[in-house]
Amino acid sequence: MKAKYVILASAVASALVVGSLPAQAAGVDMRIGTIHPLTGGNADYGIGLTSAAEFGAEQVTKAMKKANVAGTCKIVASEDDQATPALAVEAATKLVKSNKVNAIVGPLTSGSTVSAAQSVTVPNNVVMIATAASSPTITKFADKDLLFRTYPSDAFQGKVIVAAVQKKFGKTVTLSIGARNDSFGTALANVVTNEWVKGGGDIGRKVLWNPENATFDSEAKLLTEGSPDVWVIVDFPDTFAKVGPALVRTGNWDPKKTFFTEAMYNEDVIKTIGVDIMAGASGTAAKSIGVKADKWKADRKAAKPSTKETFVDASGYDATVLLCLAAIHGKSNKSSVISKSLRAVSGAKGGKNIPWTKLKKAVKAAAAGKSFTYQGAWTTAKFDEAGDSSGALFRVYKVAADGKISSNDAEDVRF
Secondary structure, three states: OHHHHHHHHHHHHHHHHHHHOOOOEEEEEEEEEEEEOOOOOOHHHHHHHHHHHHHHHHHHHHHHHHOOEEEEEEEEEEEEOOOOHHHHHHHHHHHHHHOOOOEEEOOOOHHHHHHHHHHHHOOOOOEEEEOOOOOHHHHHOOOOOOEEEOOOOHHHHHHHHHHHHHHHHOOOOEEEEEEEOOHHHHHHHHHHHHHHHHOOOEEEEEEEEOOOOOOOHHHHHHHHOOOOOEEEEEOOHHHHHHHHHHHHHHOOOOHHHEEEOHHHOOHHHHHHHOHHHHOOOEEEEEOOOOOOHHHHHHHHHHHOOOOOOOOOHHHHHHHHHHHHHHHHHHOOOOHHHHHHHHHHHHOOOOOOEEEHHHHHHHHHHHHOOOOOEEEOOOOOOOOOOOOOOOOOEEEEEEEOOOOOEEEOHHHOEEO
């Protein structure tokens, strides 16, 4: 009799223990593809962003398990667009048609982003978060609420460049602008032009060049005519590696009187172009407005030790995490649901702040359908109606005689 009682008691205890365990919350399997330049002049940025996206998916999937939320969030394919619009369209087509992705992280550049969205993702109703596309034209792009970005618009950067030039050279000097003739170059050149004239300055020349040109001697000659006091150049490393020597050959160009964008904010890029060409130049680059950015860099380095670090990597991480959280929040991998949930998890609809260091908590909140503010390592997005992230922070950097890049936090500009 005693033995039977003991067995019965054990069975009851086991039932109580099982009954106290939380049932696994309903989840979703999210398939994400990436598009970034993995070869060519922008490869360092593309490889870093791709690695960061992978890191983000891995961390969310681990957090889902810890939070007892079913499903996964995976990077199923990563495509190389070489920062070229035509290749970005091919990459997006492959991801959507062959890999059957639910969302895309990337591209890096504005031209690739607009082309991929216009030709592939919008017609096929696939949501995409661009990681460094900065053209102001993206804000007004007719995207059916499917195109977002974690990088600030050049509507901000143009103002920062002008302010930096004014501080160093004054407001009334003559400024000449050279830019690549694409979505990134022309849009930012226009912002700089408008802001410079508005501030009382004169525009000497505005020269646009085809990035596919074999030589740039004629463009360099035009850009240096009239002996302007300062230059602003909007270009990518692989193209400026040809434009730079052409400017030097004119004998009328001075890098110490030249401002660049974030595309040159990389010491390996400076070496590739030539330290002798870039020494003394200045520039502006977006900066993280996220939380615990240094910890994120250390954590990613530990997880992906072979990846070179660039300043914008965490943008790829946040884009991926936000897509995963949005899918969990909407309990769906359909883009129409994800686009709405992106605002719910990014802070656009309010809610408690949850940093990237607390992904288990973020996953639980998303699974419960709550609105909250994900605080990323790069940005606290709070996506607006156009899919742009709110706020921006820019550094003003300088290239030393040895090619080293430095900046002073006191000179940062925040919006």
